Amino acid sequence: MLIGQILAGKGRDVVSTRPDATIAEVAKLLKARRIGAVVVMDAGGALCGIISERDLARGLADHGAKLLDMRVSQLMTAEVVTCSPDDGLDRLMKQMTEGRFRHLPVIQDGKMVGIISIGDVVKHRLQELETEAHMLHDYIAGGA
Numbered sequence: 001m002l003i004g005q006i007l008a009g010k011g012r013d014v015v016s017t018r019p020d021a022t023i024a025e026v027a028k029l030l031k032a033r034r035i036g037a038v039v040v041m042d043a044g045g046a047l048c049g050i051i052s053e054r055d056l057a058r059g060l061a062d063h064g065a066k067l068l069d070m071r072v073s074q075l076m077t078a079e080v081v082t083c084s085p086d087d088g089l090d091r092l093m094k095q096m097t098e099g100r101f102r103h104l105p106v107i108q109d110g111k112m113v114g115i116i117s118i119g120d121v122v123k124h125r126l127q128e129l130e131t132e133a134h135m136l137h138d139y140i141a142g143g144a
């Protein structure tokens with residue numbers, strides 16, 4: 001299965017924030033949208049980072065309550081790994097496992113066209129496995 005097919009089902013909505021937003025604002029955004037990460041866009045609309053709940057947890061351990069007033073730019077990961085709609089699910093699983101992250105923005109022709117989370121990956125992989133199991137079952141039942 002290709003990432004483009006997954007995006008066609010889930011939509012291309014990507015929640016973003018700005019580098020100068022506060023961590024308190026990001027925490028509220030994550031809660032309101034029920035997501036685990038947001039991409040960071042600069043004033044020109046270019047992708048300049050990603051910040052996830054894991055950054056907030058680490059930040060709390062490092063900075064304590066001061067964390068809430070810190071800026072996104074101070075905690076985000078600036079080197080964002082991305083994928084393409086033409087990538088396969090297997091490649092994405094490998095990237096997430098090796099990179100130890102659970103979110104991948106999808107880029108097409110230099111523009112962000114969606115984001116894939118580990119939740120999307122697990123959901124679609126399960127669907128693939130179920131389809132394969134049904135096909136095998138029908139094959140075996142047909143041959144009996």
Ligand code: AMP
Nearest residue numbers: 050052054077079080081101102103104
């Ligand atoms: P996550 O597992 O997605 O919550 O993120 C774990 C860590 O990886 C955090 O420090 C994130 O900022 C970072 N991260 C998440 N997604 C990406 C990505 N696509 N590229 C680079 N770093 C990422």
